[in-house]
Amino acid sequence: MARWQPDARERLQQAALELFAEQGFAATTVPAITERAGLTTRTFFRHFADKREVLFADEAELPAYAEQLVAQAPAGTSPLAIILEGLRGLAETRFEGRRDTIRQWRAIVATDAGLRERELQKRAAMAAAVRDGFRARGLDPTRAALLAETSTTLMYVSVTVWLETDDDRKLYDIIETALATLRATLDA
Amino acid sequence: MARWQPDARERLQQAALELFAEQGFAATTVPAITERAGLTTRTFFRHFADKREVLFADEAELPAYAEQLVAQAPAGTSPLAIILEGLRGLAETRFEGRRDTIRQWRAIVATDAGLRERELQKRAAMAAAVRDGFRARGLDPTRAALLAETSTTLMYVSVTVWLETDDDRKLYDIIETALATLRATLDA
Structure with missing residues (x-):
C-alpha cells in the first residue's frame, strides 16, 4: 500500500456510505469501513473522529x-x-x-x-x-x-x-x- | 408523609430547577431532587423518566x-x-x-x-x-x-x-x- 493516499478520505467516505446503506449505521464498524476502502484504521482516524463524523466532516x-x-x-x-x-x-x-x-x-x-x-x-x-x-x-x-x-x-x-x-x-x-x-x- | 401528594409533580419540578441553578445540571442527582422536595425517588420516577425530563415533560x-x-x-x-x-x-x-x-x-x-x-x-x-x-x-x-x-x-x-x-x-x-x-x- 502506498504511503501517500491522495484519495483516502473520499475512499473512506464512499466505503462508509455503502456499508451504512447495506448493513445499517449501528452495525457498521470502523474496521469494516477501512477494510472495504483498503486502508488502515490509523488512516481513518487521521481523517475522522468517529464513524458518525464521516457523514458530517465535509x-x-x-x-x-x-x-x-x-x-x-x-x-x-x-x-x-x-x-x-x-x-x-x-x-x-x-x-x-x-x-x-x-x-x-x-x-x-x-x-x-x-x-x-x-x-x-x-x-x-x-x-x-x-x-x-x-x-x-x-x-x-x-x-x-x-x-x-x-x-x-x-x-x-x-x-x-x-x-x-x-x-x-x-x-x-x-x-x-x-x-x-x-x-x-x-x-x- | 401523606400518601396522596397532589402537588408532588410541581414540588419535584421546583426542587429540580433550584438545584440545577445552584449546583449545575450534571452535578444534581435524582435523590438530591427528591430530598429537596421532601418526596421519595419512587414518586420521582412515577412522574419523570429521568432528571432531564423534569425540564421537558410538561x-x-x-x-x-x-x-x-x-x-x-x-x-x-x-x-x-x-x-x-x-x-x-x-x-x-x-x-x-x-x-x-x-x-x-x-x-x-x-x-x-x-x-x-x-x-x-x-x-x-x-x-x-x-x-x-x-x-x-x-x-x-x-x-x-x-x-x-x-x-x-x-x-x-x-x-x-x-x-x-x-x-x-x-x-x-x-x-x-x-x-x-x-x-x-x-x-x-
Missing part, C-alpha cells in the same frame, strides 16, 4: 464560512440579497450533481436517532453563524435571528423537494419558488 | 395538540390565521406570567450539550406536528413545511426577545412585530 467548516460571507458582503447589499447569494453558492457547489449521494446520505441519517440529532445541531450551528454574520453587519438582533432561521428553512425545505423529484429542476430554482410561496403565505 | 403533549389544532381549525381559515391563533394560545397559556421560570429554564438548558440537543428535538417535533396538521388540511407539502418551520422560528425568536426584556410587552405582541419584520425583510 460540512464542519460551513458555518464559519457562511458567517464570513454574510459579514463581508459589500456594504449596501440587502439582507435578502445576501441570503439568496449564499444559498445559490451553497446549492451550486455542494448540491448540484450530487443528488444520488445526498439522497443516500439523508436515508442513512433518517435511520438513527443520534444521526438525526447531529443533523439538527448542524442546522442550528448554521443558523447561529448566519445570525452572527448579520449582527456583525449591525443588523438588529431580532431581524438577524429571523433571517438566519428563515434561510436554513428555505434551504432545508427546498433540498427535501429537490431530493424527492427526478426532473432537472435546479435546487436554486426550487429555493426561489419556496421564497415566493413563503412570501405569499405570510402576506395572506 | 411539553410532551404539545406537538400532538398543535397538530390537532391545525388540522381541525374551521374550514376556510387561512394558514397564517391558524398559525397566529396557535401562537397566541401558546403564548397566553404557557408563557405569560412565567417569565422568571422560563428564563431560569433557558439558562439551565444553555449549560448542557445534552439539554440543548433535547431542546432542538423539541423544536423539530413541534415543526413536524404543525406540518402534518397542514398536510391533513390538504396543503401542499412544501407550503406546509415552510409554514411549520416559520411558526417555530417566530415563536423561538420572539421568546428570546421577551426573555431579554423586563418591560410589560406581551409575548404575542412581540410575535406580531416579528412577523411584520420578517415580511418586510422578505419583500425587500
